Amino acid sequence: MDMFERTKNIQLSAIKKIEIEASGYPDAISLAQGIPDFDTPEFIKRRVERALKRGVVAKYSLSPGLPELRELIEESLERENMYYDWEKEILITAGSIEGITATVMAITSPGDEVIIPEPTYTSYREVIHLAGCKPVFVPLDEGGGWSFDIEEFKNAITEKTKAIFYCNPNNPTGTIYTKDQLLDLADLAEKNDLFLISDEVYKDFIYDRQEFFSLAEVPKLRKRIIRIFSFSKAFAMTGWRVAYLHSDEEIVKEITKVHDSLVTCAPVISQYGAMGALEIENEKVREFRNEYGKRRDLICGRMERLKDLFDFVKPDSAYYIFPGISSTINDLAMEDGETLLTEEGLVDSNKFAFWLLGKTQVATVPGVAFGPNGEGHIRMSFGRKEDDIIEAFDRIEKLFIKGK
Numbered sequence: 001m002d003m004f005e006r007t008k009n010i011q012l013s014a015i016k017k018i019e020i021e022a023s024g025y026p027d028a029i030s031l032a033q034g035i036p037d038f039d040t041p042e043f044i045k046r047r048v049e050r051a052l053k054r055g056v057v058a059k060y061s062l063s064p065g066l067p068e069l070r071e072l073i074e075e076s077l078e079r080e081n082m083y084y085d086w087e088k089e090i091l092i093t094a095g096s097i098e099g100i101t102a103t104v105m106a107i108t109s110p111g112d113e114v115i116i117p118e119p120t121y122t123s124y125r126e127v128i129h130l131a132g133c134k135p136v137f138v139p140l141d142e143g144g145g146w147s148f149d150i151e152e153f154k155n156a157i158t159e160k161t162k163a164i165f166y167c168n169p170n171n172p173t174g175t176i177y178t179k180d181q182l183l184d185l186a187d188l189a190e191k192n193d194l195f196l197i198s199d200e201v202y203k204d205f206i207y208d209r210q211e212f213f214s215l216a217e218v219p220k221l222r223k224r225i226i227r228i229f230s231f232s233k234a235f236a237m238t239g240w241r242v243a244y245l246h247s248d249e250e251i252v253k254e255i256t257k258v259h260d261s262l263v264t265c266a267p268v269i270s271q272y273g274a275m276g277a278l279e280i281e282n283e284k285v286r287e288f289r290n291e292y293g294k295r296r297d298l299i300c301g302r303m304e305r306l307k308d309l310f311d312f313v314k315p316d317s318a319y320y321i322f323p324g325i326s327s328t329i330n331d332l333a334m335e336d337g338e339t340l341l342t343e344e345g346l347v348d349s350n351k352f353a354f355w356l357l358g359k360t361q362v363a364t365v366p367g368v369a370f371g372p373n374g375e376g377h378i379r380m381s382f383g384r385k386e387d388d389i390i391e392a393f394d395r396i397e398k399l400f401i402k403g404k
Helices: 014-022 042-054 067-079 095-107 123-130 150-156 179-191 249-263 268-279 281-304 329-334 349-360 386-400
Strands: 090-093 113-118 134-139 161-167 195-199 225-230 243-246 378-381
Touching (some): 014 349, 067 243, 067 268, 090 095, 095 161, 095 195, 095 225, 095 243, 095 249, 113 123, 113 150, 123 134, 123 161, 150 179, 161 179, 179 195, 243 249, 281 386, 329 386, 349 378
Parallel strands (some): 113 134, 113 161, 161 195, 195 225
Antiparallel strands (some): 090 243
């Protein structure tokens, strides 16, 4: 008997692996993990300080979360054309990953299939495996700006398919799916009686006045769509572990059962922090977005100087760039007696990321971590300080550009 049947197909995130390796270099610069370099805003800290002084953070909240926080979320959603009842349709979770795990565990049975367009966030695959289900990868169209190809989704659906799970805006590509693409996906889900899980954690970081649309705005989809949002990125609260999801009452009731089994409730002190974020939400988010927009332009400008070695789609959102790696880079690795190429002639992104780290002490994430269609790419985060981005690319240029 296999003692670890449930976990045998689960892998430690490649993001964590590269970060662990980078920690062994005292002068490493990480463009890997998606952690905002900003500190949590002061008005959030003050809200928590008041709660601490009042002595209201030491006990569990209700399993769905603090009523005051859920009411604020209902008001916030209403401003975005989404109408959900705070008492029965909004659930506070211990970060988005806990919400995702509870969702997948609630709506699937072992043996079900969950479609994920990829490249996409690494942990989705592991959560699906944890639930005893099979992830089915649908490749995004890189030539079309990493867009949906609805025919690929149609071809992936089987009698075992239970849900389509996507990230919008997308991590790692920075793609924003259009309203038409999403409505086509919703039509497909309705025809095949599928759930739609939408992770919208990066929806506050959209550049160049691009429009953003969520299927949770469509009333007739409320029994099909489960939307997840986290405070981690928008408010620089990754360590606070607080997020929320919303859907129809019947669906949230089932997800709450799993949530209660996993964590009882989200950290109460973090829930008060989330209340502070929602009470003054626009001001600081706008400041963060403007700063990330500058860093996006900086990193894209530095990538242009390496265009013979990398090609990329300029991201419309989030704070990642996902360049493809030219096979000519293998010539340089061959000087060290290594080959970086796969049998298909692509650059092995895992080998490349660790080779680059050893050569430059710059950490990036292998593209294959985000799904098979990510092979031959790396992900770089521009959620880091400008000085770190500049120094990282100075080191990379020194390696690749002779005489620099």
